[in-house]
Structure formats: C-alpha cells, structure tokens
Amino acid sequence: MSASIEIAGVSKIYDGGVRAVDTIEIDIRQGEFFSLLGPSGCGKTTTLRIIAGFESPSDGAIRIDGADITHVPAHKRDMGMVFQNYALFPHRTVAENVAFGLRMRGIDKQAIAAKVKAALAMVELSGLEDRRPAQLSGGQQQRVALARAIVIEPRVLLCDEPLGALDKKLRQQMQFELKQLQKTLGLTLVFVTHDQEEALAMSDRIAVMNCGRVEQIGTPVEIYDQPLTRFVADFIGDTNIFRGERVTSDAGPALAAGHGLFLALPASAAGTSLLSVALRPEKISLSSGDTETAAAASGARGTIESTNFLGGAVLYHIALDSGHRVLAQQPNAGAVFVPGRTVKLDWKAADLVVLKD
Amino acid sequence: MAVARTNGLALLLLPSALLFALFFFVPIGLMAVMSLLTGNPVVAANVAFTARHYLRIVNDPYYLEVIWTTIRIGLWTTLISLLIGYPLAHWMARIRSRAGHAALLMAVLAPMLTGVVVRTFAWMALLSDKGVINQILASLGLTTKPVQLMYNETGIVVGLVHIYVPFMVLTLTGVIGRIDERLEQAAESLGASPLRSFLEVTLPLSLPGILAGSLLVFALSISAYVTPILLGGFQIMTLPILIYQQISANFNIGFAAALGMVLLLVSLLLIVAYNRVLGLVSGQHELQ
Ligand SMILES: Nc1ncnc2c1ncn2[C@@H]1O[C@H](COP(=O)(O)OP(=O)(O)OP(=O)(O)O)[C@@H](O)[C@H]1O
Ligand SMILES: [Mg+2]
Numbered sequence: 001m002s003a004s005i006e007i008a009g010v011s012k013i014y015d016g017g018v019r020a021v022d023t024i025e026i027d028i029r030q031g032e033f034f035s036l037l038g039p040s041g042c043g044k045t046t047t048l049r050i051i052a053g054f055e056s057p058s059d060g061a062i063r064i065d066g067a068d069i070t071h072v073p074a075h076k077r078d079m080g081m082v083f084q085n086y087a088l089f090p091h092r093t094v095a096e097n098v099a100f101g102l103r104m105r106g107i108d109k110q111a112i113a114a115k116v117k118a119a120l121a122m123v124e125l126s127g128l129e130d131r132r133p134a135q136l137s138g139g140q141q142q143r144v145a146l147a148r149a150i151v152i153e154p155r156v157l158l159c160d161e162p163l164g165a166l167d168k169k170l171r172q173q174m175q176f177e178l179k180q181l182q183k184t185l186g187l188t189l190v191f192v193t194h195d196q197e198e199a200l201a202m203s204d205r206i207a208v209m210n211c212g213r214v215e216q217i218g219t220p221v222e223i224y225d226q227p228l229t230r231f232v233a234d235f236i237g238d239t240n241i242f243r244g245e246r247v248t249s250d251a252g253p254a255l256a257a258g259h260g261l262f263l264a265l266p267a268s269a270a271g272t273s274l275l276s277v278a279l280r281p282e283k284i285s286l287s288s289g290d291t292e293t294a295a296a297a298s299g300a301r302g303t304i305e306s307t308n309f310l311g312g313a314v315l316y317h318i319a320l321d322s323g324h325r326v327l328a329q330q331p332n333a334g335a336v337f338v339p340g341r342t343v344k345l346d347w348k349a350a351d352l353v354v355l356k357d
Numbered sequence: 358m359a360v361a362r363t364n365g366l367a368l369l370l371l372p373s374a375l376l377f378a379l380f381f382f383v384p385i386g387l388m389a390v391m392s393l394l395t396g397n398p399v400v401a402a403n404v405a406f407t408a409r410h411y412l413r414i415v416n417d418p419y420y421l422e423v424i425w426t427t428i429r430i431g432l433w434t435t436l437i438s439l440l441i442g443y444p445l446a447h448w449m450a451r452i453r454s455r456a457g458h459a460a461l462l463m464a465v466l467a468p469m470l471t472g473v474v475v476r477t478f479a480w481m482a483l484l485s486d487k488g489v490i491n492q493i494l495a496s497l498g499l500t501t502k503p504v505q506l507m508y509n510e511t512g513i514v515v516g517l518v519h520i521y522v523p524f525m526v527l528t529l530t531g532v533i534g535r536i537d538e539r540l541e542q543a544a545e546s547l548g549a550s551p552l553r554s555f556l557e558v559t560l561p562l563s564l565p566g567i568l569a570g571s572l573l574v575f576a577l578s579i580s581a582y583v584t585p586i587l588l589g590g591f592q593i594m595t596l597p598i599l600i601y602q603q604i605s606a607n608f609n610i611g612f613a614a615a616l617g618m619v620l621l622l623v624s625l626l627l628i629v630a631y632n633r634v635l636g637l638v639s640g641q642h643e644l645q
C-alpha cells in the first residue's frame with residue numbers, strides 16, 4: 001500500500017559545515033509522481049537519502065502516513081530505491097538480485113520464485129534470470145534495479161536520476177514505462193532529476209530546488225506558467241526576464257524596463273517599486289509590422305538577429321529597439337523571418353509573470 | 358603493424374623476465390636439485406641422486422610434527438590477523454574524514470617502521486614470566502604463579518600477528534574500499550539489517566581480499582624465523598628453524614633443501630586451494 005510522505009522543516013548540515021538542505025517543507029501525496037528538480041549540488045540526492053534513511057537530518061522530521069520515522073533505520077522503512085548507478089549486486093544473478101528483498105522478508109521459496117518471475121515479466125526481462133549484471137546493457141540493468149525495488153511492494157519508491165545514464169531514445173522509452181508502471185501500481189514515487197523536460201513530462205507535481213532550498217512546488221503547468229521566482233523562471237525552459245521600476249500610466253500599471261521600453265503589467269500585479277517579470281518566448285507573437293495592430297496588446301519592435309529552426313517551431317533571437325534582447329518562439333507555420341528583418345512583437349499583458357527575487 | 362607492436366612489448370618485458378628467472382627460478386631450481394643429491398657437489402666428489410632426504414622426512418614422525426606445528430602456527434596467525442584486520446580495514450575503507458583515515462593508516466603502518474627484532478623484544482618484555490602482563494595479573498591478585506605466555510606457540514602467534522596484521526589490513530582496505538557503499542545501502546533499503554547487508558554483500562565481495570591477505574600472511578608466517586626463535590625460545594621447532602639448524606649445525610644441505618621444498622610445496626598447495634575456493638565462490642551461486 002503506497003503512502004504519503006511529509007518532509008517537515010528538514011535541514012542537513014554535513015560535517016564540513018556544508019548546509020546541503022535548508023529547512024525543506026514538502027508534502028508528497030499518496031500515489032503521486034513527485035519530482036525533485038534542480039541544478040547540480042542543490043541537495044536533491046541529500047533529500048532523497050534523508051527520506052530513505054541513509055542520512056539523518058540535522059533538524060526537522062520525516063513522516064510517513066503521519067507516523068514519525070525520522071529515527072527509524074533504513075532497513076525498517078519499507079522503501080524501494082533505484083540508485084543512479086543502479087547498485088545491482090555484481091556477485092548475484094538477475095533473479096537473485098530481484099529476489100533479495102523478498103528473501104529478507106522471509107517469504108517462502110515458491111512465492112519468491114513466482115514474484116520474481118512476475119516482476120521480471122513486468123519489466124520485460126523474462127529469460128535473463130541467470131545473467132550477471134555485468135552481462136546486461138545499461139537499459140536492462142536499469143530495469144533490473146526497478147524490478148528489484150518494486151517487487152517488495154514498497155510504500156514509497158525513491159529514484160535518484162535513474163535514467164541519467166541512458167541514451168535519449170531509451171531514456172524516453174523508460175520514462176514512458178516508468179510512468180505507466182507508477183500509474184498502474186498506484187505507487188508514491190519520488191523522482192530526482194536535473195532534467196527539466198523529464199520532470200515536466202512525468203511528474204504530477206514538482207519541487208524546484210536551489211541551494212538547498214525549495215523555490216516552488218507545483219504541477220508542471222504551474223511551474224512553467226507561473227514561476228514564483230526568477231530562479232524557477234530561468235531554470236525551467238527558455239524565458240525572457242525584464243527588470244525595472246513599477247510605474248502607473250493612464251492605461252494602468254506598467255514596468256519601466258529602461259531605454260524607453262514600457263511593459264503593461266497585468267492588473268493583478270501588485271508589489272514594490274522594483275520588479276522582475278518573465279515572459280515565455282512562445283507567448284510572443286511576431287508579425288511583419290506592416291499593419292498596425294490594435295493598441296490593446298502590449299508590444300515592441302525589434303530586429304531579428306538569428307533564426308534557429310527547431311523543426312516543429314522556430315526560435316528567434318531579437319534585438320528590441322530599446323536594446324533589450326529577447327527570445328521569441330513561433331510555431332513552424334509558413335513564413336520564417338530572416339535575420340536583419342524588423343518585426344513587431346505582441347503579447348498579452350496577462351502573460352507577464354511577476355517574479356519574487 | 359600489430360605484430361611489430363607485440364614484439365616491442367615483449368622486448369619491454371625482457372628485463373623483468375630475466376630478473377625473475379635469475380632470482381626466482383634459478384634458486385628454486387638449485388634447491389630442488391640439491392634436495393635430490395647425496396652431498397654438496399661443490400665440496401664433495403661423487404655425489405649421486407637420491408630420494409633419501411624426502412624419505413627421512415616422511416618416515417620420521419618428528420619432522421612431520423615440525424611441519425604440522427609450522428602450518429598450525431601459520432593458520433592461527435592468519436585467522437587472528439584476519440579477525441583483527443578485517444574490522445580495522447573496513448573502518449579504514451569507510452571512514453569519511455581524511456584526518457581519521459590518515460591517523461588509522463599511520464597506526465597501521467607505524468609498527469612496520471621498527472624492525473622485527475625490536476618488536477619481538479618488546480613482546481618478550483610484555484609476555485615473559487616477569488613481564489608486564491604477568492606482573493599486572495599478579496598485582497591484581499588474579500594469579501598466584503606466572504601464566505606461561507612465552508616459549509610456546511601462543512607467544513609465537515602473538516608476535517607474528519603483530520608483525521603481519523598490517524599486510525592483512527592493507528590488502529583488505531584496498532578491496533573493501535573498492536566496494537560501492539551504495540550496494541550496502543541498496544541491501545538495507547531492501548530490508549537487510551546492517552549485519553545482514555554486510556554478510557550478504559560486503560563479505561562475499563571482499564572475499565578476493567580475504568583470500569589474498571590470508572595467503573600473504575600465511576606464507577609470511579610459515580617462513581618466519583626471528584620471531585619463532587625469540588618468542589619460542591627453541592622450545593618450539595618450526596620448519597625455518599629446522600632448516601637453519603640443518604645448514605649451520607649439521608651442514609646437511611641436501612636435507613635442508615628438501616625441507617625447503619616442503620615449505621614451498623605447502624605454500625603452493627595453498628595457492629591452488631585458494632584459487633579453487635575463489636573460483637567456486639565467485640563462479641556459482643545457487644538460485645534462491
Ligand atoms: N557526504 C557529504 N559530505 C559533505 N558534503 C556533502 C556530502 N554529500 C553531499 N555534500 C554536499 O551537499 C550539497 C548537496 O549535494 P547533493 O548530492 O544532495 O546534490 P544533488 O542535488 O544531488 O546534485 P547532483 O545533481 O550533482 O547529484 C553539495 O554541495 C555537496 O557538495
Ligand atoms: Mg545527486
């Protein structure tokens with residue numbers, strides 16, 4: 001039966017005085033695919049190891065289904081873990097690896113054999129029972145690690161960048177399979193990754209971490225469309241960030257981004273005088289600028305500096321007349337603007353997201 | 358091209374191969390020949406081939422007893438070195454602080470910086486009838502007459518363990534250090550207690566180190582000379598002492614060579630046996 005996890009005010013200070021994790025508050029719901037996302041060294045692995053019980057927090061508590069397990073040793077926590085390097089037992093066969101957790105639980109041999117068989121069938125490795133880990137490809141090893149962790153029907157499955165070592169194609173396939181498996185089994189899964197696309201594609205919710213702190217927790221759509229902080233906006237996908245003073249014009253609040261660029265702010269935008277706002281490249285629409293558009297939309301003029309053809313879309317680097325450089329992405333639907341061309345950029349004021357610094 | 362390269366490599370190997378032949382095969386070959394001769398061909402005329410040295414060893418229970426004593430001392434020394442060395446090596450391989458590692462390494466290596474004789478005399482000061490240990494025991498009223506700790510096998514084993522434990526520790530530390538800690542953690546996350554995870558994962562994976570370290574310590578202790586003499590006080594006869602006596606007192610080089618061959622044979626048999634065990638343990642695992 002999968003469980004919920006509560007990370008309550010957890011900090012971890014390593015021996016050298018490194019504050020790897022700083023007062024983290026995360027509630028992971030039962031049956032949720034939850035990702036910890038952040039750049040290298042931000043404390044993702046440390047957080048996961050604290051949940052698993054390999055590291056004890058310097059402060060705070062871990063609760064499972066409401067029960068405090070902060071001081072319960074790892075082997076009594078009933079959590080499956082898939083390590084970044086798989087950590088398969090090299091001296092044991094595939095079947096023995098998968099059987100290990102069942103054996104520790106004292107289950108009888110016949111039941112073990114049946115469960116191992118079913119688990120290996122689930123990850124499509126039937127027939128490789130007697131191989132050693134060294135005789136398997138990276139993708140196969142990854143599946144064995146997965147089978148070994150889920151065959152014990154853990155309350156929680158913890159994965160530390162389990163797909164990191166795979167090539168792109170296999171990675172995408174495994175992403176899909178892991179997600180399917182998690183859904184069918186109703187597993188609570190905590191997934192560590194530094195790959196934002198992976199996190200966005202797979203997660204129910206994401207915690208974006210930076211320097212040991214949680215910057216934002218939300219669904220992929222919330223994280224992408226409403227980043228709370230400059231770090232989140234910057235880390236997830238491409239974005240344009242403008243910084244300036246909040247002014248009030250006849251039309252409502254606006255941001256004076258400097259050099260004569262004024263951005264109309266959404267009516268809801270409160271805040272102090274100095275602000276940062278984010279604008280996603282695909283929220284900008286480009287036009288040739290020959291026809292005057294309605295004054296309701298905000299916009300600017302600029303010159304195309306370079307054109308990156310991405311296949312399904314085209315990414316433009318544009319220098320605004322005010323000197324700001326922005327990215328704009330357009331669906332690949334017909335005309336492509338060539339570098340040197342002047343264009344008009346339009347966006348809706350509501351698409352501007354005000355960021356906390 | 359490929360052929361030329363192999364030849365080049367073979368040339369590079371030549372000096373060490375020659376050295377190996379000169380200092381390894383030639384002496385052992387000479388010893389083997391000597392053990393089959395009636396006398397020393399350098400000083401005596403009309404020497405002939407004979408098997409009598411070997412027959413003498415096999416037929417006299419005294420010599421068999423000496424061989425068995427030597428092996429027994431070797432086995433005890435190896436076992437105790439392993440029991441002391443393994444935890445130490447595990448600690449050293451897993452310690453996180455650099456200062457701690459350096460301190461442990463020094464503690465292990467420091468005794469090696471003093472000579473064997475000095476260390477053996479130190480043990481004599483501790484173990485003799487009027488030594489530190491017996492005086493402490495007596496002053497505490499635990500014993501009325503001295504416990505014999507020296508001039509017996511116990512004393513020899515104590516001395517040998519002290520001398521050879523660093524070899525065990527260093528061999529094991531290398532092997533244990535190369536075992537990924539995450540394997541132990543994986544076992545624990547699957548429900549194995551730390552002890553179980555050690556027995557199921559760390560111990561089998563460190564087996565090559567256990568075998569290598571044991572072989573090293575065993576071979577060194579059955580060929581040890583100074584420590585068995587000083588701590589055994591000629592009360593205990595081992596093969597190296599016997600060999601030395603045969604050469605220096607009896608001038609019976611042929612017999613000494615035969616005894617030397619026995620010593621070599623014991624080591625070789627052990628190497629073969631160890632290889633078997635290693636192959637068996639890492640080769641097959643019955644399916645659970
Ligand atoms: N055992 C340790 N002792 C001291 N500092 C550590 C230890 N383990 C990690 N750290 C430090 O804690 C911080 C967080 O490390 P952590 O491994 O949690 O990062 P991460 O987010 O998993 O990074 P990555 O994406 O590179 O795996 C880093 O600054 C790291 O150097
Ligand atoms: Mg990590």
